[in-house]
Amino acid sequence: MRIEEKLYTLRYKKDDKSHLKILDGDKCLECEKEYGDPQPCISICPANVYTWQNNKIVIGYENCVECGACRIACPFENILWNYPKYGKGIALRYG
Amino acid sequence: MLEYDIVIVGAGPAGSAAALRASSSGKKVLVLERGPEPGSKNVSGAMVRKDYVTSVFGEGMPFERNVERIKLSLYNKDKPVNIEFSPENLVTTGRLKFDKWLSSVSENAGAMVIPKTTALKVNWDNGIAKSITTDRGEVSAKSFVLAEGVNSLLSMESKIKYDLKPENAVQTVKEVYSVKKEDINSMFNMKNESSGVAWRYIMTDPLVAGFLYTYKDSISVGIGSPINQLVERKIRPEKLLDDFMEKTGISDMVKGYSLREYSAKVIPEAGFPDINVSKSNVYLCGDALGLVDPLTFDGISPAIASGTIAGDAAVSNIDPATYKYELMKSSEISKIAKERKLEAEFMSGDKAKEYIEMVSSIFSDWASGNLFGIRNTMVNNYRNIIPDLMGFAIKMR
Ligand SMILES: Cc1cc2nc3c(=O)[nH]c(=O)nc-3n(C[C@H](O)[C@H](O)[C@H](O)COP(=O)(O)OP(=O)(O)OC[C@H]3O[C@@H](n4cnc5c(N)ncnc54)[C@H](O)[C@@H]3O)c2cc1C
Ligand code: SF4
Ligand code: SF4
Numbered sequence: 377m378r379i380e381e382k383l384y385t386l387r388y389k390k391d392d393k394s395h396l397k398i399l400d401g402d403k404c405l406e407c408e409k410e411y412g413d414p415q416p417c418i419s420i421c422p423a424n425v426y427t428w429q430n431n432k433i434v435i436g437y438e439n440c441v442e443c444g445a446c447r448i449a450c451p452f453e454n455i456l457w458n459y460p461k462y463g464k465g466i467a468l469r470y471g
Numbered sequence: 472m473l474e475y476d477i478v479i480v481g482a483g484p485a486g487s488a489a490a491l492r493a494s495s496s497g498k499k500v501l502v503l504e505r506g507p508e509p510g511s512k513n514v515s516g517a518m519v520r521k522d523y524v525t526s527v528f529g530e531g532m533p534f535e536r537n538v539e540r541i542k543l544s545l546y547n548k549d550k551p552v553n554i555e556f557s558p559e560n561l562v563t564t565g566r567l568k569f570d571k572w573l574s575s576v577s578e579n580a581g582a583m584v585i586p587k588t589t590a591l592k593v594n595w596d597n598g599i600a601k602s603i604t605t606d607r608g609e610v611s612a613k614s615f616v617l618a619e620g621v622n623s624l625l626s627m628e629s630k631i632k633y634d635l636k637p638e639n640a641v642q643t644v645k646e647v648y649s650v651k652k653e654d655i656n657s658m659f660n661m662k663n664e665s666s667g668v669a670w671r672y673i674m675t676d677p678l679v680a681g682f683l684y685t686y687k688d689s690i691s692v693g694i695g696s697p698i699n700q701l702v703e704r705k706i707r708p709e710k711l712l713d714d715f716m717e718k719t720g721i722s723d724m725v726k727g728y729s730l731r732e733y734s735a736k737v738i739p740e741a742g743f744p745d746i747n748v749s750k751s752n753v754y755l756c757g758d759a760l761g762l763v764d765p766l767t768f769d770g771i772s773p774a775i776a777s778g779t780i781a782g783d784a785a786v787s788n789i790d791p792a793t794y795k796y797e798l799m800k801s802s803e804i805s806k807i808a809k810e811r812k813l814e815a816e817f818m819s820g821d822k823a824k825e826y827i828e829m830v831s832s833i834f835s836d837w838a839s840g841n842l843f844g845i846r847n848t849m850v851n852n853y854r855n856i857i858p859d860l861m862g863f864a865i866k867m868r
Contacts, residue, residue: 385731385732419707420708444737448640449702461606468513
């Protein structure tokens with residue numbers, strides 16, 4: 377089963393603004409040189425939130441399952457990681 | 472601005488235990504929870520000790536099945552070595568129901584719980600915390616408990632602790648499959664819907680700690696693996712879960728049943744006693760202190776134990792050294808502190824591999840009557856494996 381299909385099982389309320397942000401795009405380039413493609417944030421994410429397009433990280437924040445791993449995995453501390461606001465984001469039934 | 476005696480961030484097991492304790496001693500308590508309801512953001516297996524939870528929160532804990540049997544499978548290459556035993560007092564539970572119940576017990580004791588509210592920042596004045604800014608305004612209090620879980624943004628922003636390193640953090644992914652009650656009973660040979668199993672797995676190369684728990688009408692399965700290992704080898708966590716399910720035969724078991732939920736969460740592997748536990752009138756507890764055993768995934772009991780102590784600490788405003796001492800006095804907490812080094816060694820890859828290869832070769836020699844093989848394995852290994860193995864099995868209880 378593809379990740380996107382797995383993510384369909386989740387109840388989700390989209391926040392208008394992304395709760396995730398890349399601080400410095402140049403660091404991602406440096407990161408790609410050092411670690412290759414896929415970079416750590418891409419390979420650790422269980423929800424396909426990050427993709428590498430035209431030498432830039434693109435964030436599909438609405439897929440995020442709020443696990444926290446990308447923030448810890450990024451070798452450049454380059455992810456500004458916050459929680460979605462006002463109760464938005466995922467809502468688990470089992471947990 | 473709203474004013475309270477104590478403001479608690481997070482309505483997980485740690486936060487609700489702190490809220491119960493503080494409101495029971497007559498304080499005006501507010502709990503802030505970012506999820507639409509308590510538990511909706513939280514991930515566990517989950518297997519918990521019912522008697523322990525009851526000793527703090529009273530009767531009425533919602534649970535799925537009693538764990539009648541624990542099976543531990545140690546994989547070396549493709550064939551596992553299995554150890555089975557019957558535990559007492561363990562039950563499986565889902566976090567939404569469980570956390571909602573914990574939170575309602577704290578509300579009954581007088582705590583005010585506000586969901587859908589994210590705490591953003593602790594505001595300090597001269598080294599003393601005065602208030603918390605949330606996405607819905609500011610609340611002030613005399614003391615604060617940060618029971619915010621593994622992604623402890625407020626504790627980090629207040630410089631009470633630093634973030635986890637990839638080598639000290641385990642990435643987990645979990646799936647819940649909808650399976651009919653009767654089918655679960657026959658799959659696991661259970662006499663009725665109140666009996667269930669817990670199955671734990673350890674695999675090496677890459678190192679994976681896995682679990683399968685039976686709920687009433689669903690099966691929960693998941694894995695955890697150190698983040699540094701996943702990143703170094705560029706292993707996708709969801710792929711690791713797929714491979715794990717394939718290898719253990721769980722994929723066949725759940726074939727034809729529908730996936731009900733997919734989730735993921737980091738488990739901390741570092742923290743107490745090596746980090747600050749509080750700063751002035753702000754107290755940390757639970758996963759924010761890293762109080763979870765990364766191999767057995769036992770984190771709910773230590774969260775409750777530390778939350779209870781944090782609730783007391785916030786009431787009487789004790790200093791960091793006293794708070795740390797109080798935490799250390801709890802056996803739920805001190806056992807994690809003591810095992811930290813052993814766990815780190817085990818989780819660091821090579822050791823785990825060495826260890827499991829050793830154990831499984833002993834068991835397979837044992838099973839095939841190859842006593843010479845056992846002697847060889849023992850002689851060739853510097854460690855005394857029997858006590859280690861027993862210790863490991865006991866911890867799984
Ligand atoms: C896959 C997996 C399986 C596990 N299995 C088991 C098991 O079988 N048995 C067991 O005992 N343990 C298990 N654990 C560990 C257990 O889940 C944790 O140790 C436990 O949940 C810690 O409790 P806590 O209250 O400290 O944190 P959490 O349960 O994470 O609660 C923190 C709460 O704070 C809220 N919050 C966080 N930040 C904010 C903010 N800024 N504003 C408002 N609210 C906020 C969150 O929404 C959450 O409700 C497992 C963990 C994982 C990941
Ligand atoms: S891991 Fe960090 S630095 Fe590397 S690409 Fe991802 S966000 Fe950028
Ligand atoms: S928090 Fe987890 S799910 Fe969200 S982007 Fe980071 S790794 Fe992906």
